[in-house]
Amino acid sequence: xxxxxxxxxxxxxxxxxxxxxxxxxxxxxxxCMAEDMTFLPRQQxxxxxxxARLARNFVALGTEKIRLTGGEPLVRKDILELVRxxxxxxxxxxxxxxxxxxxxxxxxxxxxxxxxxxxxxxxSLDSEKFRSITRTGNLxxxxxxxxxxxxxxxxxxxxxxxxxxxxxxxxxxxxxxxARRKQVDISFIEEMPLGEISEHDRGLALCxxxxxxxxxxxxxxxxxxxxxSGGPARYYQMPDSDVRxxxxxxxxxxxxxxxNRVRVTVEGRLxxxxxxxxxxxxRRVLRGNPVTDDKLQQAIIDAMDLKPERHHFSSxxxxxxxRFMNMTGG
Ligand code: SAM
Numbered sequence: 015x016x017x018x019x020x021x022x023x024x025x026x027x028x029x030x031x032x033x034x035x036x037x038x039x040x041x042x043x044x045x046c047m048a049e050d051m052t053f054l055p056r057q058q059x060x061x062x063x064x065x066a067r068l069a070r071n072f073v074a075l076g077t078e079k080i081r082l083t084g085g086e087p088l089v090r091k092d093i094l095e096l097v098r099x100x101x102x103x104x105x106x107x108x109x110x111x112x113x114x115x116x117x118x119x120x121x122x123x124x125x126x127x128x129x130x131x132x133x134x135x136x137x138s139l140d141s142e143k144f145r146s147i148t149r150t151g152n153l154x155x156x157x158x159x160x161x162x163x164x165x166x167x168x169x170x171x172x173x174x175x176x177x178x179x180x181x182x183x184x185x186x187x188x189x190x191x192x193a194r195r196k197q198v199d200i201s202f203i204e205e206m207p208l209g210e211i212s213e214h215d216r217g218l219a220l221c222x223x224x225x226x227x228x229x230x231x232x233x234x235x236x237x238x239x240x241x242x243s244g245g246p247a248r249y250y251q252m253p254d255s256d257v258r259x260x261x262x263x264x265x266x267x268x269x270x271x272x273x274n275r276v277r278v279t280v281e282g283r284l285x286x287x288x289x290x291x292x293x294x295x296x297r298r299v300l301r302g303n304p305v306t307d308d309k310l311q312q313a314i315i316d317a318m319d320l321k322p323e324r325h326h327f328s329s330x331x332x333x334x335x336x337r338f339m340n341m342t343g344g
Contacts (some may be wrong), residue, residue, distance in 0.1 A: 017173060017318070017336075018312065018326055019075065019076045020075050020076055020077075020079065020315065020317045020318050021318060022286075022319070022321040023318075023319055023321070024321075024323055026271075026272070026274060026321070027076070028274055028275065028318060028321070029076055029077055029078045029079060029242065029274055030076075030077065030079040030080075030081075030274045030275045030276075030277065031069070031072045031077050031080050031081075031084055031275070031276055031277070031286070032077070032080075032081045032082075032083050032275060032276075032277045032278070032343050032344075033065055033069060033080060033081070033083070033277075033278050033343065034083055034084050034085060034277065034278065034279050034280045034341075034342070034343030035062075035067065035082050035083070035084055035085070035087045035090045035093060035096065035280060036059070036084045036086065036087065036089060036280055037053050037054050037059075037084065037085045037279075037280050037340050037341050038053050038084070038085050038086065038089055038090075038340075039045050039084060039085045039086040039089065039113070040086055040089055040113070040115055040116075040150060040151075041086065041113050041115070041148040041149065041150055041152055042148065042149035043113075043147060043148050043149070043176075044136075044146075044148075044149065044160065044211065044213040044337075045176050045178065045205050045214075045216070046208075046209075046212060046337070046339045046340055046344075047209070047211075047338050047339075048209070048210070048211060048212075048337060049213070050342070051132035051148060051338075054097070054234045054280065054281065056175075058281050059280050059281065060091075060202070060280055060281070060282045060297060060300070061314040062092060062093075062095060062096045062099075064297070064300050064301075065096060065278075066099045066100060066284065067094060067300065067307075067310070068266060068278060068282070068296060068300070068310070069099075069100050069103065070103060070307075071307055071310050071311050072314065073104070074107065074307070074311060075311055075314060075315065077105075078105060078106040078107065079103055079105060079106060079107040079108075079109070079244065080100060080103075080107075080108055080109070081109045081110065081111060081133075081304060082096070082097070082100075082109075082110045082111075083110070083111040083200075083343045083344050084111075084280070084340060084343065084344075085269060085280065086112065086113050086115070086116075087110055087111070087112060088110075088112050088115070088116035088117070088120055089116070093097040094123055094124070094127050096121075096173060097110075097115060097124060097127040097128060097129050098127045098128060100128075101127055101128020101129065101270070102128070103207045104129075105130075107129040107130055107131065107244075108128065108129055108130045108131070109129070109130060109132065109133065109170070110124070110129055110131075110132055110133070111132075111133040111134075111174070111344055112132060112134055112135070112157065112159075113134070113135050113148070113151065114134040114136070114155070114156040114159035114160060114163075115134065115151065115152070115155050115156055115159060116159070117132075117134070117156075117158075117159025117160070117162045117163050118155065118158045118159050119162075121159065121162040121163040121165070121166040121168065122162070122165075122166040124166070125163075125166040125167050125168055126186045126266070129168075129325055130170060131168065131169075131170035131171070131172070132163050132168050132170070132171050132172075133157065133171075133172045133173075133201075134156070134160055134163065134172070134173055134174070135173070135175075135176075136156060136160070136173045136174070136189070137176055137182050137208065138153070138182050138185055139153070139185060139188055139189065139192060140153075140185065141153040142247075143152070143181070143182060143185075144156075147178075147181065147182065156262055160173075160196060160198070161196075164196065164197075166200070169201075171196075171198040171199070172198065172199040172200065172260070173189070173192075173193055173198055173199070173200040173201070174200075174203060175189055175200065175201070175202050175203065176199050176203045176204075176205050177202050177203065177204070177205070177221040177226055178205060178214065178219040178220075178221060178237055179218065179219050179220065179221045180218075180219065181214075181219065183221050183225075183226075183229070186202070186226055186229045186230060187230070187232075187233060188227065188263055190230055190234065190259065193257050194252075194255050195255050197213060197256070197257065197264065198257065199249075199257055199258040199259070199260065200257070200258075200259055200260070201247050201259075201260030201261065201262055202223060202226045202259075202260070202261055202262070203262040203264050204220060204221070204222060204223060204262065204264055204265045204266065205219060205220060205221075206264050206265075206288070206289070206327060206339070207327055207335065208288075208335050208339045208342060209335070209336065209337060209338030209339065209341075210336065221267065221298060222263065222265065222266045223248075223261035223262075223263040223266055223267065226261065227250075227261065230259065234252040234253075235252060235253050236250035236251070236252065236259065237250060237251050237252070237253065239251050239258060242256050242272070243260070244274065245275075246262050246264075246269045246273075246275075247260030247261060247262050247298050248263070248267065249261075250331045264288070264289065264325070265301045265327055268324060268325075270287075270323065270324035270325060271324075273279065273287075273321075276317075276321070277342060277343045278296065278343070279341055279342065279343055280298025280341075280343070281293055281297055282295065282296045282298075282300060283296070283297070284296050284314065284317050285342065285343075286317065286318075286320050286322065287321060287322050287324075287325055288325060289325025289326065289327055289335060290322045290325055290335075292320040292321065292322055292327050293337065294313060294314075294316075294317040294320065296310070296313060296314070298314045
């Protein structure tokens, strides 16, 4: 039996896996996708059983934290079955990233199925701006989804906002007040150069975490939170609130030295780094004959040697990685 620990060449332990369950999405966020996307044919996409098998084997190798993502995980048919199954694996943390559009009808079912936490993307509180950023999204549906998640009993809710200059940076104070009112955490993300887009110039739109903090500090003191979240965000707290404010800063603060994560795309490609192409085709292993769990685990262990030391995103918006975030699994 392989050892129950995933360690890379730089001594980092990998205990967090993000599994993409679909490349499809009902939104077309301008920083994430091109307007006219072609999605994968079904036979290239892992079945829910294959995704569950991967999850189970990662857990056998010491994974404590799994996040389901995409694409939009809630548009994958029968997603609740996968959540129910992975919910039995005894994870310390079992989370999902969603755009929130399906939460009005699904939040309660997800909670009952054993999901621990939700990250919900929210880039604007203005319905027209929200529509222009997501291209197809309806703000009210997402706001109702956030309420549905709270009503369902989810406690670890976090909002994710990708900040773009001239687009939604003016809304930062309002988003902070919204998070405080709803008692949910919020993270501000620097836009990453993943996939080629023509809708805006990523270099010009980049709003650094430092700039976002300066805006928030005009109204609130931000006190760094010492505890490591186990993810890429650095957290702060305001003196008069329990709400945490996170910053994901792939440009201005490289989080690679403590990286504990890998991703699996919905095609079964194990990506060792968000900002590099190093990967291993686990679908080939899964669909090989015969495939034993030992063989699968050995392929995962061997892949750790490919995990690069760090990524190098440049801040001029130049594309370095051709895959879009919906393919990567955010
Ligand atoms: N559909 C879900 C959602 O909207 O949250 C999950 C998938 S989405 C790809 C995951 C996260 O990645 C979202 O918070 C989204 O805002 C973020 N994201 C997508 N493209 C990005 C980019 N180029 N730079 C930074 N964040 C990005």
